[in-house]
Amino acid sequence: MNPSQRIELVCPAGSLPALKTAIDHGADCVYLGFKDATNARNFTGLNFDPASMREGVRYAHQRGRKVLLALNTYPQAGNWGDWTAAVDRAAEMELDAVILADPGLMAYAAKTHPQLRLHLSVQGSATSYEAINFYHERFGIQRAVLPRVLSLAQVEQVIANTPVEIEVFGFGGLCVMVEGRCALSAYATGESPNCNGACSPGKHVRWEQTPQGMETRLNGILIDRFADGERAGYPTLCKGRFDVNGETYYAIEEPTSLNTLELLPEIARAGVRAIKIEGRQRSPAYVTQVTKVWRAALDRVMADADNFTVQPAWMAELNKVSEGQSHTLGAYYRPWK
Amino acid sequence: MLRANGGGKTNEIAMKLALGPLLYYWPRQATLDFYADIADSTVDIVYLGETVCSRRHELRLDDWLEVAGVLAAAGKEVLLSTQALIESESDLKALRRIVAQGEFGVEANDMGAVRLLAAAGRRDWVAGPTLNVFNPATLGLLQDAGARRWVMAPEMSGAALADLLAGMEQTPQTEVFAWGRLPLAHSARCFTARHFNLQKDTCEFRCLGMSEGIVLRTREGEPFLTLNGVQTQSARVYNLLGDLPALRAHAGVLRISPQGEHTRALVDTFRAALAGELSPAAALEHSRQWMNDAPCNGFWHGRPGVEQYVAA
Known part of the structure; x- marks a missing residue:
C-alpha cells in the first residue's frame, strides 16, 4: 500500500x-x-x-x-x-x-x-x-x-x-444483483430502489402464522415460510426460499x-x-x-x-x-x- | 377502457417493430435457424449479440456479423447490442470490437459503451434499456453524445414517458419493450449454475438449450420469476398489445423479446394490430395462445409490474 x-x-x-x-x-x-x-x-x-x-x-x-x-x-x-x-x-x-x-x-x-x-x-x-x-x-x-x-x-x-x-x-x-440494475421490487410491489429509494418496502409486507408455519409475503407474493423454531427473516424478495424444478431453497441468495x-x-x-x-x-x-x-x-x-x-x-x-x-x-x- | 385507434390522425409516423437481442442461450444451429426465419419476417429492426453472459459463445462476434449481413440484405435495420454487465478486461475487449466495427449500429447497454461510442464520434447508436434513463436531462445528454434512439427502462410507466418527452428540446425516437418475459435484474452470480450446484466458472453451460430459462415458483407453486443465467426475468409475459393506443402516442418502435417458439407469429400479430386489422383487445386475446405464462402490463400503468391491469 x-x-x-x-x-x-x-x-x-x-x-x-x-x-x-x-x-x-x-x-x-x-x-x-x-x-x-x-x-x-x-x-x-x-x-x-x-x-x-x-x-x-x-x-x-x-x-x-x-x-x-x-x-x-x-x-x-x-x-x-x-x-x-x-x-x-x-x-x-x-x-x-x-x-x-x-x-x-x-x-x-x-x-x-x-x-x-x-x-x-x-x-x-x-x-x-x-x-x-x-x-x-x-x-x-x-x-x-x-x-x-x-x-x-x-x-x-x-x-x-x-x-x-x-x-x-x-x-x-x-445486494446479490447489480445495484441500479434491479427491478425485482418494482415488479412485485411497484416501488423500486431506482425510482422510489425502496426495496421490498415494509408497507407491502405481511407476516402470517399458518398451520404450515410463519409465512412472509410481499404484496401477497409468498417469499418464505418458516417452520417452528426457524428464525423468520424479513421478506427481502431475493432472499426468500423458492421452488425451482421441485427443489425448495434460497434460489437467489441466503439471508x-x-x-x-x-x-x-x-x-x-x-x-x-x-x-x-x-x-x-x-x-x-x-x-x-x-x-x-x-x-x-x-x-x-x-x-x-x-x-x-x-x-x-x-x-x-x-x-x-x-x-x-x-x-x-x-x-x-x-x-x- | 380500451379505445379503438383514432384512424384519422395525420401526425402519426408508422410505428416500427423491433426484435430485441436474444436473451437465452440456444444451440448454434437453432440460433441461426431462428434468424433465418426472422429475415423473412416483417420485423423492421433486429438487435443482435450476447447481452447476458460472456461465457456464452455458440456464436462469436464474427458469426453475429454474418447473421447481421443476411438480415441487412433482407432490408432490416441491424444493430449489435453490448453486454449489460461488464466485469473483466476481456468483456471490455469484446465491447471495443463492437464499437470498432462500423457496418452496423450499436445498442449501448452500459455507460462504458456510451463513452467508447461517443469517443469514436459515432452518431448511430441506441441508448439501451439498462442505462436508467428516467428524465429529460439524462436523455438530452445521451442525445448530445450521439444516441439517435433510446429504449425505455421497462419499469418506467407510460405517464412518466409522456412527462419525459414533453420536457425534451429535441424529440427522440422512443422504443418501448412491449412483449416478453421482463429482464428484471443482472447479477455477478449465475442462478442457473447455482441451481445445479455449480460455480459460474465451471458452469458446464447448463443454460444451453433451455429455450426460455428455468421457472422459479413460490412455495405455493405460483410462477414468479425466470432464472436465465446471471439474469433474472419475470415469469409472466409482459404484453402491451392491449395498450397499443396509448403506446402509439409516444413510442416510435415496439420491442418484441425473442421467445422459444412463435416469435414470428407474434411479429405478425403486432403487425396486424398496428394495421388496425385486429383491435387491441382482440390482439391481446389472440396472443394468449403463444404465451407460456399469464400476461402482465403493470409497469406501463405505473403499478407493480406483475399486475395485468385493465382500466375500469
Whole structure:
C-alpha cells in the first residue's frame, strides 16, 4: 500500500444519534439522506430533515470528519425539482460531497455548484473504468462506489485505469444483483430502489402464522415460510426460499451479510481509497458496533498490512449484527458467483 | 377502457417493430435457424449479440456479423447490442470490437459503451434499456453524445414517458419493450449454475438449450420469476398489445423479446394490430395462445409490474 493513501471509513447514518456514534467511534465520513425519495433508503422513521442535517454536519465538521449526502435515486420529469432542490441544499449546508447516480442530475450539480464534490453512487452501476471515466470526463466525479459484483483482481484493474478514487463495500446487507440494475421490487410491489429509494418496502409486507408455519409475503407474493423454531427473516424478495424444478431453497441468495474483513490487506494493496459500511436502516447500536471493529481493523492494516490478522473478537462482534448471523465474501470470492 | 385507434390522425409516423437481442442461450444451429426465419419476417429492426453472459459463445462476434449481413440484405435495420454487465478486461475487449466495427449500429447497454461510442464520434447508436434513463436531462445528454434512439427502462410507466418527452428540446425516437418475459435484474452470480450446484466458472453451460430459462415458483407453486443465467426475468409475459393506443402516442418502435417458439407469429400479430386489422383487445386475446405464462402490463400503468391491469 502507498502509505500516503489513507483508507477512509465511510459509515451509515439513518438518524442523528447514529451519525454521532459513528463519528465518536472513528468514522472518517458518514453518509446520510433526506427524509424523501431522493435517496436509496427511503424508509419510514429514517433519515434527516434540514435541521437535523445541519446539526449533523456541525457535529462532524467540529471533529474534522466529513458528511456525504446520498441523492442516489433517479428523478423523473414530474419530480425533477425535488432532486435539484436537494442538490442546492447540500451545497448550501456545506456537505462534503453528494453521492449521485443520475447523469442528468450530475450535469446540474456540476454546472450549478462547481465547487461541490461529486461521488458516483453504487446505484450508477458503473462496473468498469470505461464507465467510471465517462462520469469523470463529463461531470468531474472524484470518487466512484463500485457495485458488489467485481473480484479483487477486477477492482485492481479498475483502479489502475482511472483517476477516480474507488470506494468499495466492506460490510453489511448484500445486494446479490447489480445495484441500479434491479427491478425485482418494482415488479412485485411497484416501488423500486431506482425510482422510489425502496426495496421490498415494509408497507407491502405481511407476516402470517399458518398451520404450515410463519409465512412472509410481499404484496401477497409468498417469499418464505418458516417452520417452528426457524428464525423468520424479513421478506427481502431475493432472499426468500423458492421452488425451482421441485427443489425448495434460497434460489437467489441466503439471508447473509457481506464481510470483507479478512480481505483488508489485499483491498489496501489494490489502492482502494474508502470502505463503505452498509446499513442506514440499522440502529445506532449497530453503527457503534460495526464502526468500532472496522476502525480498529483499518488502523491495524494501515499501520502494517503485511502482518494483519483478523481478530476472532472482531468477527464475533460483526456476526452478532449480521443478517442471518452469517457472512460471505460475496463476489470478491469467485466461487460465490 | 380500451379505445379503438383514432384512424384519422395525420401526425402519426408508422410505428416500427423491433426484435430485441436474444436473451437465452440456444444451440448454434437453432440460433441461426431462428434468424433465418426472422429475415423473412416483417420485423423492421433486429438487435443482435450476447447481452447476458460472456461465457456464452455458440456464436462469436464474427458469426453475429454474418447473421447481421443476411438480415441487412433482407432490408432490416441491424444493430449489435453490448453486454449489460461488464466485469473483466476481456468483456471490455469484446465491447471495443463492437464499437470498432462500423457496418452496423450499436445498442449501448452500459455507460462504458456510451463513452467508447461517443469517443469514436459515432452518431448511430441506441441508448439501451439498462442505462436508467428516467428524465429529460439524462436523455438530452445521451442525445448530445450521439444516441439517435433510446429504449425505455421497462419499469418506467407510460405517464412518466409522456412527462419525459414533453420536457425534451429535441424529440427522440422512443422504443418501448412491449412483449416478453421482463429482464428484471443482472447479477455477478449465475442462478442457473447455482441451481445445479455449480460455480459460474465451471458452469458446464447448463443454460444451453433451455429455450426460455428455468421457472422459479413460490412455495405455493405460483410462477414468479425466470432464472436465465446471471439474469433474472419475470415469469409472466409482459404484453402491451392491449395498450397499443396509448403506446402509439409516444413510442416510435415496439420491442418484441425473442421467445422459444412463435416469435414470428407474434411479429405478425403486432403487425396486424398496428394495421388496425385486429383491435387491441382482440390482439391481446389472440396472443394468449403463444404465451407460456399469464400476461402482465403493470409497469406501463405505473403499478407493480406483475399486475395485468385493465382500466375500469
